[in-house]
Amino acid sequence: MKRIQDCTISKITWLNTDSYLLELDVPDEIPVLAPGQFAEIRIGNSPDVFLRRPFSFLDADVENRKLVFFIKRIGKGTRHLGELHPGETVNIIYPLGNHFQVPEKGNVLIVGGGSGIAPFILLGKELQKKGVGMTFLLGGKAGSDILLTDRFSQYGDVLITTEDGSKGEKGMVTDHSVFTSDPFPFTMIYACGPEPMMKAVARMSCLKNIPCEVSLENLMACGFGVCLCCIVETTEGNLCVCTEGPVFNTNRLKWQICA
């Protein structure tokens, strides 16, 4: 059964002016969470937020029953959520969605932009467990957008690009020199972030002829498959991102990236 629970905020940690970690104390035992899954959070302290908002799990501390989310403030919901205080509660529905496919072996590249880094701590943990090598490639506008690098470096190398060149290589993630490595050392790419970025990464995977999984952030009304609002066009027709995704192998999507 899916859960609907009131959780107590134990901590809100601002990482820069726009992003924060939201840490929740969960009343019951936390089920196994697969990397890429998400929760629908109700934002009850805002006069103009009506629907829940979806957020990927950044991390879960099963022992201490804590869930952590990485949230970027982009509008009213994410703003009001960040204004809550420790001790106040938020209601969440979880776990939702499918998850990244974790291979048995290989060496993978994980590309994250903006709030699109959230699912990759759980993914890193899972890959590490299986002994799969990984490299993170994080992109942002400026150096201050590049967050949680110390966390990611526990699981693999961390490469960086920034549009203004203030950290790492200058440019978009797909401009990074790692894509010029020959032979290309990776057997798979995972990506999450703004759609143009994911499409660019998917195009790379096509060129390199390796599989690519992306986590989509479509607008959702429900998050658990009843409204059919969150669809994406796929080779099998319109599918719900919230139940058939959010993770899709790009070869299922009609992005026409390999043309």
Added chain:
Amino acid sequence: MKRIQDCTISKITWLNTDSYLLELDVPDEIPVLAPGQFAEIRIGNSPDVFLRRPFSFLDADVENRKLVFFIKRIGKGTRHLGELHPGETVNIIYPLGNHFQVPEKGNVLIVGGGSGIAPFILLGKELQKKGVGMTFLLGGKAGSDILLTDRFSQYGDVLITTEDGSKGEKGMVTDHSVFTSDPFPFTMIYACGPEPMMKAVARMSCLKNIPCEVSLENLMACGFGVCLCCIVETTEGNLCVCTEGPVFNTNRLKWQICA
């Protein structure tokens, strides 16, 4: 000019399970507030409160630029307002409405029920300044509803009735023995509280043949005279409670209490 201001909450003090004092730090100098005037408070932390809510001034500390409200939790707005924290802000429009007429001399009876005690601290101050004697008569369901008696006793005697008899005399305010005093020692009555109570008090004033002023708590959409929602039937036709009131001499109202 009327003011629209963001004020910082300096303190919320719960007096019993249902009532609290809301203390605000006002950014600018506080104008003279007449007893009976009110403010329209915006409740911005609630998903289902749309309009402002009107509250009488309980007290004002002009020197320290503080406003104090006495608020009874009766619905969603008063609940959410009480959930705010010191340091958070609320927006208020003030000062609004007319005020009690304060005589030059005499001895008055001030009757308050429920949240209807709010305007009477400022009234007490004003009467004391003029040297007018006063007695407070506070009514409630139970003893725990009788609040701020120490404050009122700074200005005059405090009489009490409770419906369950747990404090003061048993019964409604109009059952209090003070109304049997002969000769009736008061030259005027002021009342605020639930409408049936105000009507009963007004009926008493009629019997005793002395003037009575009541502060009405009609539903308001704006609070400053533009919507015409808050009207009360008077001898002059429908009048806005927010601008022509909230204080009315009962002989202007069509309560037919003297019949």
Added chain:
Amino acid sequence: MADLRVTIGQMELRNPVTTASGTCGFGEELAEFFDPGRIGGIFVKGLTLKPREGNPYPRMAETASGMLNSVGLQNKGIDYFTEHIYPRIKDFDTHIIANVNGSTIEDYVDLSEKLNRLEKIPAIELNISCPNVREGGMAFGISCPSASAVTRAVREVWDRTLIVKLSPNVTDIRDIALAVEEAGADAFSLINTLLGMAVDAEKRRPVLATITGGLSGPAIKPIALRMVWQVAQVSRLPIIGIGGIMNATDAIEFMLAGASAIQVGTAIFIDPLAPVKIAEGIGEYLVRHGCSKVSEIIGALRVD
């Protein structure tokens, strides 16, 4: 414990709470949150004769206390439903009601005939009020002759309970209701969504791919309540009230205004447990108000 049973046509519901078409899938997703046996019925996602991909993305926009959708009846068609979905849901311990959509009267009739073969569908809800497509289309629901014609045609092939879902996008819903009643409907459900629009000021574009969509949620509750009240004044057919019902109080408001049952729609997105909480809340209200049967509050609004 008060008696919560209500009757809609030939159906007896264990309680007046059902879930609205298009907001509860086929009931299976909700069964992950609660036992469907705790509510009166499930109005499944709109069905059409042929499979439909629905409208392009984006299909939804949040609005003040509501949302717009332009899903456009995405579904795999009646044959897929019959073969794959119906077998999985038919034994839910509640009523499964099919929401029937067509672009011609024959579509409605054909679909109803196909549903006739499914024993565990005690009722159909004719959707003549979807603002997002021609199929199930509002075109039928906004004029008396067409509303009447489609109802009459389906009535001829469908003996079980026939519910007609009315569109609020009309000048006078009473006229449509009376036409539909006269044509043989057993009950009304109302309201479907109101035609609305959202604009992205920064992008200078409509938010929805279809420009306009259907408005639902608490924003429309006052309009829905008014329409239920209006229809209850002119017709004695049972009414299923819909529109922004979030909690038991909302549901009771609809019942007082004249609804015999209610549908919970958009509220499910925010709280999938809303339907069961509402059913419980109605029970508590009845006890608190000294009613032994829920029927005591249907249309019991005092207006003297």
Added chain:
Amino acid sequence: MADLRVTIGQMELRNPVTTASGTCGFGEELAEFFDPGRIGGIFVKGLTLKPREGNPYPRMAETASGMLNSVGLQNKGIDYFTEHIYPRIKDFDTHIIANVNGSTIEDYVDLSEKLNRLEKIPAIELNISCPNVREGGMAFGISCPSASAVTRAVREVWDRTLIVKLSPNVTDIRDIALAVEEAGADAFSLINTLLGMAVDAEKRRPVLATITGGLSGPAIKPIALRMVWQVAQVSRLPIIGIGGIMNATDAIEFMLAGASAIQVGTAIFIDPLAPVKIAEGIGEYLVRHGCSKVSEIIGALRVD
């Protein structure tokens, strides 16, 4: 600083922001909060020939992101207005527009003729859409022949700008708009309130003394936007957009959808400064989007 001027009929407004009839009194109360010279115009409280006490209390109910009102055109009549109110407000440095209500076509005509004598009233807004009374009544606004007849009759006696305020309580607002245009209106204002209802479940009574009332506020914005868009598609007359406008973004959405100006209504109750903030916000948006004139965004929604 972008050029914010817009034209409605023969009137040039300094900016597209005006205040909606019934939500701003006669402008005097608002003048306690801001200088009326900062907005484009004031649509004063609905006027009738004879004084009216309006409907009984309670006249308002809060709803989700909105409110219902059943004020019912309380006003002291045109003669009192002429004698006592007009002299006090006529020199405001903004346009004062009279909202005209009647229960017969003659009422509308008589009232317009009386207003003709007031030099500083550059325009009237015919209210044929008030859901709360027979006067100013929605009855005129929900059928094409009557909407057309009242517009035509007033057009004959009124040479200044004639704005007709449309009711959203119709099946197709385009039909009414075209009828009114054909009858000689210079501009439309839309929308008036939607007919709604609120119920007090505990008391088992309607909240409003009149049972139903008019719904306003952000709840109705998606419907209002859709109607402005629809009318803009079929008519070239200027539109004044109304319905749930709370901030500059809302106002810009209406203008992109086709409104030349907007009215701020219910928002005033929550923030009396809303009109000036909206005017400022539109200016900032234009600068940010590299527009030199506000006219560049009117109807500029991209739908390709």
